[in-house]
Amino acid sequence: MNCRECQAMIRAYENGEAGHAAVQRIAEHANACPPCRAAFESARKVAEAVEDAFRASTTPAAAREAVLAGLGESPTRVGRQWFRGRAAMSAAAVIVIALAIGVATAHRAWERPLEIEIGELHGTVLQKHRGAQVWEEVTTQKKLYLGDELQALPGSAVVLRLRGNSVLRLEAAGRLRVTEYNGEAEFGLTHGTLRATLASPHPPFAVSTPQGLIRALGTDFEVSVE
Amino acid sequence: MSEEHAANALSDAALVARAANGERDAFGFLVERYWRMAVALALAKVRDVATAEDVAQESFVSAHAEIARLRRPERFAGWLAKIVAQRSVDAIRKCARERKVFAAAQGIPPGIAWAPSCNPGLTSAQAGAVREAVGCLPEKYQSVVIMRYVAGLAAAEIAERLGERPGTVRVRLHRAVGLLARELSRIAPEVTK
Numbered sequence: 001m002n003c004r005e006c007q008a009m010i011r012a013y014e015n016g017e018a019g020h021a022a023v024q025r026i027a028e029h030a031n032a033c034p035p036c037r038a039a040f041e042s043a044r045k046v047a048e049a050v051e052d053a054f055r056a057s058t059t060p061a062a063a064r065e066a067v068l069a070g071l072g073e074s075p076t077r078v079g080r081q082w083f084r085g086r087a088a089m090s091a092a093a094v095i096v097i098a099l100a101i102g103v104a105t106a107h108r109a110w111e112r113p114l115e116i117e118i119g120e121l122h123g124t125v126l127q128k129h130r131g132a133q134v135w136e137e138v139t140t141q142k143k144l145y146l147g148d149e150l151q152a153l154p155g156s157a158v159v160l161r162l163r164g165n166s167v168l169r170l171e172a173a174g175r176l177r178v179t180e181y182n183g184e185a186e187f188g189l190t191h192g193t194l195r196a197t198l199a200s201p202h203p204p205f206a207v208s209t210p211q212g213l214i215r216a217l218g219t220d221f222e223v224s225v226e
Numbered sequence: 227m228s229e230e231h232a233a234n235a236l237s238d239a240a241l242v243a244r245a246a247n248g249e250r251d252a253f254g255f256l257v258e259r260y261w262r263m264a265v266a267l268a269l270a271k272v273r274d275v276a277t278a279e280d281v282a283q284e285s286f287v288s289a290h291a292e293i294a295r296l297r298r299p300e301r302f303a304g305w306l307a308k309i310v311a312q313r314s315v316d317a318i319r320k321c322a323r324e325r326k327v328f329a330a331a332q333g334i335p336p337g338i339a340w341a342p343s344c345n346p347g348l349t350s351a352q353a354g355a356v357r358e359a360v361g362c363l364p365e366k367y368q369s370v371v372i373m374r375y376v377a378g379l380a381a382a383e384i385a386e387r388l389g390e391r392p393g394t395v396r397v398r399l400h401r402a403v404g405l406l407a408r409e410l411s412r413i414a415p416e417v418t419k
Contacts, residue, residue: 014403015396016380042407049410049417050375052348053356054266056282057275060258067257067286068250130276147276179275190350210350 001029006036014043057147057179057186114178115163116144123156125170149177152192166198166205179208186213193224238387242299245290253293257286260303263377264310270361270368271314273354281317285309303377303387307369348417355414359406367402370395 001009006029012018013026030037056063118140126135130147138150138158152158152174160168170176174192187194188208198205198219205216207223214223236244236255244252264285268278289306296305348356360368373384381399385392410417 011396011400014374014399016374016378017382043403045417046403046406046410047375049348049352049356050360050371050406053353053360054262054269054372054376056262056265056279058261058265058279060261063261063279063283064254064257067283067290068254070283070287071250071253071290130280147279208350212349 001025003029003033003036006030006033007039010036010039010043013040014047114144114146116178117161118142118144119159119161119167121156121158123172124153125156125158126151126153144178146178149175151175164199164202166196166202168197169195171195189223189225191225193222195222196220237300238302239299242293242296242302246294246296246299253286253290256302260306260377261286263303263372264306266372266376267307267310267369268314268317269357270372271311272317273357273361277317278314281310281313285313288313298389301387301389303373303379304369304389307373307388311365352414352417356410356417359409359413362409363402363405367398367405370398371402371406374399 006026009018009022009026013023018026026036026040030040058066118138121138121140125138127138127142127144128135128149128151129145135151136142144150144160150158150170152170152172154173156172157174158170160170162168168176168187171193174194175190176194177188177190179186179188186206186208190210194207196205196207196216198216200219202216202219207214207216209223209225211225236252238256238259241252241256241259245256261282264282265275265278268281268285269275272278272281285306288309289302296302298305360371363371369388370381370384373379373387374381379387381395382392384390384399385395388395
């Protein structure tokens with residue numbers, strides 16, 4: 001294969017039209033050809049970076065359940081004669097109202113409280129629900145939901161009790177978000193320190209930080225983000 | 227072949243026809259098929275995963291309500307992309323309004339935008355840089371890049387869903403990849419090294 005053919009195959013790779021054998025051939029040529037290697041590596045890394053950067057935190061299966069739970073009874077029909085006469089108008093209005101109520105009361109995955117209790121509280125800790133802009137002060141009666149964010153103000157701390165007697169402590173000036181990745185509970189720490197004392201054995205547990213994902217192998221550990 | 231596998235093998239057009247006929251499960255398969263694409267399209271605009279997922283969910287609900295009006299069911303994904311784009315703009319406007327109210331009422335700085343690193347390959351900062359680079363692409367490039375690399379569609383499949391010629395999509399993809407490679411080597415060189 002010459003460089004011209006290789007460049008054409010790299011274009012096919014970009015377009016999702018190169019099979020495994022074609023990718024092998026590109027790799028073989030690129031090993032001995034720095035310009036083609038650079039072009040192939042660039043295309044490959046852009047593809048991987050976009051795929052990684054745009055991952056959703058909710059899995060497609062969970063999203064499906066949440067979306068279906070929030071749908072109206074049936075989609076709008078076209079071509080029906082509902083708009084003829086006053087009685088038909090009333091029927092349409094009832095359906096529109098029912099759909100609106102259905103949407104408003106949509107049961108989303110992130111509207112179910114998590115099995116996480118707010119334990120001890122020291123000072124002032126704020127909580128923000130998914131999509132909201134307003135922070136509320138945390139009390140021990142508050143419930144945590146998927147996507148919630150917690151912020152311990154300076155001099156404050158909060159203890160979270162997870163199912164199975166695992167305990168997390170978000171220290172002063174810490175900021176934590178509860179999320180989910182591939183069905184596993186995940187905690188995102190963006191500032192401060194999180195101390196974890198996990199039950200043994202414990203289900204998969206991970207803390208994501210701006211530096212990457214940390215999976216718990218033992219039971220006691222501490223994660224800090226400067 | 228299980229019922230789920232059989233439904234997954236159905237074309238978008240077949241699933242749209244069933245969903246328009248009131249089969250909720252058929253619409254559920256469309257949600258699974260295009261959830262990541264919808265979130266990614268929203269994320270390129272709103273830059274926050276939680277908001278992007280809200281936008282995606284609302285877009286699917288809107289799509290379901292209007293699905294019987296879709297004249298070219300094979301273009302469901304392209305149609306959904308337009309709904310997501312409009313919903314994203316609405317979310318940005320709403321967010322801007324709420325941020326003003328929040329800042330006035332609380333006086334608490336919202337801090338830096340939180341971008342969860344829900345992927346093992348990139349740090350939050352790198353993921354943010356990639357989203358920024360994709361978000362800065364022209365709209366027609368954004369959708370093909372996301373359909374290609376997030377939804378995993380080939381150029382010809384994207385063309386069918388957008389109602390474009392395959393050659394047009396291939397050219398857009400090639401230009402978009404070139405622009406992204408240049409921009410990423412400038413703002414996050416470690417991603418492309």
